[in-house]
Amino acid sequence: MPSFPFSTLRPIQRLLPALGLFTALMGSAVLAETKGNTILLINPNSNQTATQSMTELAAEAAGEDVTVLGKSNSQAPALLTTPQDMIDAVSGVVAIGQAAAEDPAIGAIIVAAFSDPGLEELRNAVDLPVFGIGEEVFHEAARDGRDFSIVTVTPNEDLIESFRQKAASLGYEAQYRGTRVTEGDPNELVQSPEKLDAALAKVFQVAVEQDNAQAVIMGGGPLSASALRLQPDFEVPLVVAVNAAARAAAAAIAAQD
Numbered sequence: 001m002p003s004f005p006f007s008t009l010r011p012i013q014r015l016l017p018a019l020g021l022f023t024a025l026m027g028s029a030v031l032a033e034t035k036g037n038t039i040l041l042i043n044p045n046s047n048q049t050a051t052q053s054m055t056e057l058a059a060e061a062a063g064e065d066v067t068v069l070g071k072s073n074s075q076a077p078a079l080l081t082t083p084q085d086m087i088d089a090v091s092g093v094v095a096i097g098q099a100a101a102e103d104p105a106i107g108a109i110i111v112a113a114f115s116d117p118g119l120e121e122l123r124n125a126v127d128l129p130v131f132g133i134g135e136e137v138f139h140e141a142a143r144d145g146r147d148f149s150i151v152t153v154t155p156n157e158d159l160i161e162s163f164r165q166k167a168a169s170l171g172y173e174a175q176y177r178g179t180r181v182t183e184g185d186p187n188e189l190v191q192s193p194e195k196l197d198a199a200l201a202k203v204f205q206v207a208v209e210q211d212n213a214q215a216v217i218m219g220g221g222p223l224s225a226s227a228l229r230l231q232p233d234f235e236v237p238l239v240v241a242v243n244a245a246a247r248a249a250a251a252a253i254a255a256q257d
Contacts, residue, residue: 036107036256038067039249040100041242043221044089044113047078050190050222054112057224058246066107066250071096079187079222081154083162086117093118094125101126107256108249112221114152114241115162129252133221133241134166140244141215142172148239149207150179151200152219153186163219177211179219180204196226201233208236215239 041058043051055070062068073092080086093111097118100106109130111119116132123130141148150163160179167176182189182199189196200223207213215237218227227238 036104037065037253038069038103038105039108039110039246039253040097040106041068041070041110041112041246042093042096042100042118043070043072044086044093044111044117045076045078045080045222046072046074047190047222048072051112053225054221054242057228057240057242058110058112058249061240061243061246062250066253068246071100079154079190080113080115080117081159081186082156083115083158086113086115086159089113090118090121094121097122097130098125101128107253110242110245110249112242112245114220115159129249131245131248131252133245135170136244136248137217137239137241138167138170138172141217141239142170142175145175146214147175147177147212148172148215148217149177149211149213150217150219151182151203151207152179153182153184153189153196153199153223154220155181155186177207177213180207180211190222193226193229196223197229200226201230204230204234204236204238208234217241 039062041055043054051070051072055068059068073089075092076089077085080089097109100109109128111132114134116134119132163179164176167173180203182203184199189199204216207216217239218224218241221242224240224242227240231238
């Protein structure tokens, strides 16, 4: 092993603390660039295909400065169709969100079901901005005073009434023109993009022609991809809930930088 005179090592020894500080600063800079730049999208149901689709849509809407990760609520059914389903999903949503909040890379969370199950509970449980796709899409659809309708595949009357109540709670009751529901079994429709698109196109047309809607909300996160496929056939904007929440979450992260 070669040896070096002590006089040669002395300057190197003097440099070591500076090198250590430089390395630490560089490491901190790298962490600062990535810390908090990830959005977690929580699907309150257990449909992994829907989770992947919504995550991809959110990533495109949020832009290249953030990353979007998706997580399904494995304890819930594949489609939430009743108010009780929404209530039952809350604990899973909150548990996923609390676990994610421990990761410093997470900068915002999206609850990706139209009725926003667990939204308020999760906001109270974590110190991060949390967005519900239902809440955000109402804001976007009602922008500039537009009248809007909702289309959905879930015929539950209590659930539909909750949509009206949400519009009222957000100050948009006068602009809310009602909800139109597709024909057929919603569980079967969401398994077939072709059948889903055809069923939704019919009620979109009704919302525009009979309700005089100036914007139409897609009432359900798993239905978002269908809205994007159908938009070229309609002049009235089909407002996608996942995209609205993703833009809001990305803006919140940018504001923190």
